[in-house]
Amino acid sequence: MKNTSLKWLQQKLEEKNHQLNELQKEIDETNQGTLQLIMELENTADEKLLQSKEVIEQLQKELVVTDQGLLALAVELEQARDRYQNILSHAREAIITLDERARIETFNPAALELFSFSEKELKTLCLSDLISGFEKIFVAARDSNMYPALYGVNGDVLGRRKNKRNFPLEFSLSAPFFTDKKSWIVIIRDISKRVKMEEGLRLMAKIFENSHDAIMITDTDACIVNVNAAFTEITGYSREEVIGKSSKFMNSGFHDKAFYENMWRQLLKTGQWCGEIWDKKKNGDIFPKWLSISAVADERDQITHYVGIFTDISQRKEAENKLISLAHYDQLTGLPNRTLFYEKMQWSVDLANRGHYLVALLFLDLDRFKIINDTLGHQAGDQLLIEVAGRLKKAVRATDIVCRLAGDEFTVVLTQIHGTGEIDRVARKILDSFQAPFTLQDRELFVTASIGAAVYPQDSEDIHGLLKNADTAMYYAKNMGKNTYAVFTESMNRQAHDELELETDLRHALISDEFLLYYQPQIDLTSGQIVGIEALIRWRHPKLGFISPDRFIPYAEQTDLIVLIGDWVLREACRQYMVWMRRGLPPVKLSVNYSGVQLRQSNQLSRLSSILVDSGMNPGNLCLELTESVAMENAENNIKTLHEFKKMGISISIDDFGTGYSSLSYLKRFPIDTLKIDRSFVRDIIENSDDSAIASTIIAIAHQLRLKVVAEGVERKEQLTLLKVKGCDIAQGYYLSVPKCAEDIEQFILEKTQQS
Secondary structure (H helix, E strand, O other), X not given: OHHHHHHHHHHHHHHHHHHHHHHHHHHHHHHHHHHHHHHHHHHHHHHHHHHHHHHHHHHHHHHHHHHHHHHHHHHHHHHHHHHHHHHHHHOOOEEXXXXXXXXXXXXXXXXXXXXXXXXXXXOOOEHHHOEOOHHHHHHHHHOOOOOOOOOOEEEEEEEEOOOOOEEEEEEEEEOOOOOOOOOEEEEEXXXXXXXXXXXXXXXXXXXXXXXXXEEEEEEOOOEEEEEOHHHHXXXXXXXXXXXXXXXXXXEOXXXXXXXXXXXXXXXXXXXXXXEEEEEEXXXXXXXXXXXXXXXXXXXXXXXXXXXXXEEEOHHHHHHHHHHHHHHHEXXXXXXXXXXXXXXXXXXXXXXXXXXXXXXXEEEEEEOOHHHHHHHHOHHHHHHHHHHHHHHHHHHOXXXXXXXXXXXXXXXXXXXXXXXXXXXXXHHHHHHHHOOOOEEEOOXXXXXOEEEEEEEEOOOOOOHHHHHHHHXXXXXXXXXXXXXXXEEOOHHHHHHHHHHHHHHHHHHHHHHHOOEEEEEEXXXXXXXXXXXXXXXXXXXXXXXXXXXXXXXXXHHHHOOOHHHHHHHHHHHHHHHHHHHHHHOOOOOOEEEEEOOHHHHXXXXXXXXXXXXXXXXXXXXXXXXXEEEHHHHHOOHHHHHHHHHHHHHHOOEEEEEEEOOOOOOHHHHOOOOOOEEEEOHHHHHOOOOOHHHHHHHHHHHHHHHHOOOEEEEEOOOOHHHHHHHHHHOOOEEEOOOOOOOEOHHHHHHHHHHHHHHO
């Protein structure tokens, strides 16, 4: 049993050993397979590793190439960005990007310059703030459902700069494809120059068609390319008849070959020619025209066309002949005018030098012509000048020359005379020719003249000097009382020099306070009371003593000094009057003389008002005295002015009445309160029946017009008595009181007041 068990064990052991051996074989086989597999794997791994290495190396090479490409691409992108920025920076057009609400996102410098905003300001705006009506355009484009296929919207609209000024612009709105969001690009161009050029072209086209001057355009061979309507109107040829023809077909034959050769020579040399030329119309008429030709060149300075502009000067040629007459002859009287006077005067002087003769120049001026002209009208004045010219020509020899210089100034040139006796004869004959009345507007009028004469060569060897001396002599004749003549002497020059010194002294007198006022009372002839005082200027010259106003006032009226002197008189009289009022004197009328020069001042009302306000004087106590001749000068305007005085409350008096040429039709229109009978009628009122009748007539006329009458220059009791009988209202003169200084007149008024 035991052996059996052992045998079994041994058998089992052998089986186990056999199994172990088998297992060992399998392990060995497995190990060999594993080893072989490992070897195979090692071989495969080495091969794969080698292949991977090659791939990696290849990839590294490709990566290097890719990096190089990316670097090149980055450089290219950077360059593209720089080019883009450079384009934006230097683009002349404004380039702006917008979001989908039309708000500005980006912009280039041109946009800042175009709209004059700063970068910070522009970022806060919408494009509708800059472009008129853009909001509607943008909304229409945005809502078109075409984004991003919208290629562009264009238009011409008005833009607004920062200074609110509008300007024309052209814009293009588009939606780009390359953005990841909806955005818009607007390109804007200022088209002000283009619009201006287009307007200029339209204007030039309109000028071409509507010009009153004929315009003809030719090519370089002088073949007509185009003409305007004026060309057709002037020449009679239609546009179709002349297009393609040579411009030479209108040649009149009036000019020779040399004329046209010179014309083309100058045209080719300077590009321009202008001058008078005679051409032929379609109907065969030869007519003068003023032609201007200009060459037109292209950008390479090559002449491409010629433009000829011409006008028919037929009427101008006729007018030139008339102008020759106008330039040398007075159209009203037909006499030689100032221009021809100098020519004829020079001819007379040359003739006198050759024949050893004298030449006398008479300068004639009508007395009171302005008053006649203003009173009766310019038509009557012109008729008077025509008749005067006729009488002058009849009063002199055929060899003598009568001219009209200007206005009522005439000259008579006496040729080939031997002495002043001939001057006296002709001057008297001229004055005698004025003795007969002139008939103007169916009424007779007596007109006188003042004549001054100067002799060549003794008074002057220069024509201008001779005319000046004759003019000086004429004024001397006027100062002698008019209606006379005077021959120039050196003493007249000295007198003129004295007058110049007098004017200088007058200016110093204003500065140095050399003027003073005297006052003469005006007495009511019924009550005997003082109802007014007249302010009278006196000049206390530091060397010459007291100078009468009759001497210096006429010279002052020839200059602006009378305005300054008149203002001083009025201001000082008003000031003194208010002193008297504060001292309790009765409020009588203050009369102040008012000159014609003052009356013509444009600012006289404001000056007068200022003086009254400054002094505090009541305008109702002031009376302005104007001489009859002053009132009648430019009567219509004076009536308006005097009405303005009346509105202020000022009284108006006409001084020296009866010495002028008053028209009753004008007199009743003047807003006057008083007429003053001139002293020349009062002086001889007792002895001279004519003066007495004139005084009675003036008083009657004044009372019919409900005016007061003042008689001045009363020096005798008999005069005063007669004036009372005639019904005169007021009188003044030496018999009643001499002019007194302010203190003395104040005492005089007080005494008169106490007596009454």
